[in-house]
Amino acid sequence: MNIKLGKNAYGKRAVNLSKIIRHADHHEFRQISVSSALEGDFETAHTMGDNSKILATDTQKNTVYILAREHFNKGIEDFGLYLSNFFLSNNPQVSKVNIGIEEHLYARMAFDGTVHPHAYVSSGNEKHTTTIVQDKDSVTITAGIKDLLILKTTDSAFTGYIQEPYTILKETTDRILATKCEATWTYNSVNIDFTAIFEQIRNTLLKTFAFHKSLSVQQTLYAMGEAVLQVYPEVEEISLVMPNKHHIPYNMEPFGLDNTNEIFIATDEPFGYITGTVVREQDSV
Numbered sequence: 001m002n003i004k005l006g007k008n009a010y011g012k013r014a015v016n017l018s019k020i021i022r023h024a025d026h027h028e029f030r031q032i033s034v035s036s037a038l039e040g041d042f043e044t045a046h047t048m049g050d051n052s053k054i055l056a057t058d059t060q061k062n063t064v065y066i067l068a069r070e071h072f073n074k075g076i077e078d079f080g081l082y083l084s085n086f087f088l089s090n091n092p093q094v095s096k097v098n099i100g101i102e103e104h105l106y107a108r109m110a111f112d113g114t115v116h117p118h119a120y121v122s123s124g125n126e127k128h129t130t131t132i133v134q135d136k137d138s139v140t141i142t143a144g145i146k147d148l149l150i151l152k153t154t155d156s157a158f159t160g161y162i163q164e165p166y167t168i169l170k171e172t173t174d175r176i177l178a179t180k181c182e183a184t185w186t187y188n189s190v191n192i193d194f195t196a197i198f199e200q201i202r203n204t205l206l207k208t209f210a211f212h213k214s215l216s217v218q219q220t221l222y223a224m225g226e227a228v229l230q231v232y233p234e235v236e237e238i239s240l241v242m243p244n245k246h247h248i249p250y251n252m253e254p255f256g257l258d259n260t261n262e263i264f265i266a267t268d269e270p271f272g273y274i275t276g277t278v279v280r281e282q283d284s285v
């Protein structure tokens with residue numbers, strides 16, 4: 001029987017790094033979590049314990065901190081690209097680098113219309129994400145948003161679904177639509193103002209969610225992805241994960257009371273899980 005090593009990668013996860021960027025009149029605070037993974041000529045490391053081509057994961061971690069000193073000044077996409085280029089160009093045994101970065105977002109506090117120069121409030125659980133996958137010939141850059149908790153109190157319906165013996169869900173033309181949205185999109189260029197376009201895409205996603213007359217989570221997911229592809233030619237495709245955070249009207253009938261769509265039980269589990277990728281159709285020739 002012949003046995004050999006299959007696909008493999010190694011690196012460091014959760015390299016947590018904070019940086020103060022000091023401007024003359026205010027500070028910028030950035031907090032990121034970086035992971036690196038390397039693929040390449042590592043067969044003998046696995047089969048023979050030969051570490052001669054291994055860039056230790058501890059060294060990868062140190063590289064992240066040291067390069068951040070000079071090169072983490074703009075978007076996480078720019079820093080991720082710098083890191084992947086660095087690992088690839090300094091390590092001939094490495095054929096592919098995968099960098100992932102999650103940024104925890106903070107906003108400067110504001111008092112009476114004045115933004116404080118160095119005090120911040122967390123923007124909650126929402127994160128800005130990126131992945132850079134680079135080999136000798138190509139690089140793929142994705143950006144995204146994770147843990148974006150969004151909700152609307154109307155303009156959401158769910159009717160017309162299959163009625164069969166196990167169906168008890170009541171049709172509704174007016175429900176709460178709530179989700180913890182994860183969006184990931186792929187750019188088709190490396191020459192993009194990643195920070196500016198990220199804010200714009202985030203705004204397009206939110207605006208579409210807010211103004212869409214939703215017939216289902218599926219339809220809203222598609223509308224959000226479609227809007228991004230329509231407005232931003234730099235985006236090749238977008239994937240969305242939209243768990244349905246159910247808010248079930250509380251039954252007040254046993255108490256002789258009505259509930260005019262005002263009081264709900266927010267249930268954590270089980271939850272609907274709706275995912276989809278929206279792509280550009282190839283032009284047929």
Ligand SMILES: O=c1[nH]c(=O)c2[nH]c(=O)[nH]c2[nH]1
Pocket residue numbers: 158169215216217218244272
């Ligand atoms: O928007 C929805 N899509 C579904 O597929 C579904 N299924 C369900 O029970 N509620 C909902 N809501």
